[in-house]
Amino acid sequence: MEDDKFIYCLEAVRDIEKEITTEVYRNLEKLAVEQGIDSIYKVCDTIEGMEESLNALLYDDHNFKNYEIIYLVMQGKENNICLNGYYYSMEEIAELFEGKMKGKILHFANAKILDLNDEEAQYFLDITGARAISGYGVMHPTITSSNLDRIFFSLFEEDDNLIDIVETLHEKQYALCKLLDFRLYY
Template sequence: MPKKNYIYCLESVPDVETPGSSPILKGLETLATQYGITNVYKTCDSIEGFEEGISTLLYEDRHFKEYAVIYLVFEGRSNELKIDNYYYSFEEIAEFFEGRLQDKIVHFANTLQLDLDEETFQYFLDVTGAKAVSGYANTAPVLSTVLDNLYFSLSQEYDDVVEITETLFEKQYALCNALGFRMYY
């Protein structure tokens, strides 16, 4: 029986004080009810909120070792994350996680186009210690939550990122292709 792993989701929102219903939250609820995967959802609206969300995960969450996936839902451009109307490079984001993501997959929703060159993704993996970084290269008018949920459920079954990716493409080739799914490891 495969071990259960947690998923930590950090989503950028315009204002954390304004209540709202995120479609990502609905997807995470489905993930919990349909696949039985425990997840934690946080929001941020500033770089300080991003740092706080990451610090809480890294230093205060007693289940941190059990997280398989760090799921980041941020808008962006040219492989830069947009936080509070400022763009942060992958190198800058890597430094927030420096050396603390051993055996973790960092996954980006399709709100950010992810098409990294070898130097950038290798730097990210080397600095963070992550097992892999994944996301989508193509823009789409719908959120990637359906494919994300399948991907997360496969990460519970398989430890090998190549096996996860191959199985994902076997099950949802058209959707993977349309969204431009990418896995860097």
């Protein structure tokens, strides 16, 4: 690819004042060192913090067009995310991102289940302008999606075709894709 592609990661934490190094952060560092894929990593503990971080990316970062993947690592139940004890539906998240994610891929780690029906997925894509939304149908008690996420992200450096990327991901990591129930809505 002639343009560098970046990942913007927003991870929900209990308290942004406490500095911790998470598994997600370590995996993004590994991706940068081993494969040269840069990322910006931010944390948030409220919906306002999430919105503020995304607005800073949109309006203050002149490289926003290079951020192909918006990686969201947030707890939740079903199709909700949880920030500071409050739950927000995917519809609310879509409205928060309204028109701001044009051409981006929003990827959720398996810290929450992503189980959209066709209508919900289309609504999210239409409202946000996102190219696709991906995530997992299973929250495994002992396995996080971090390693599979890293492989998924690295495939975007080689290819832009979503179908080819997902097929390659399944070829390379079929058992893990099946175990965590990898999903892509586009």
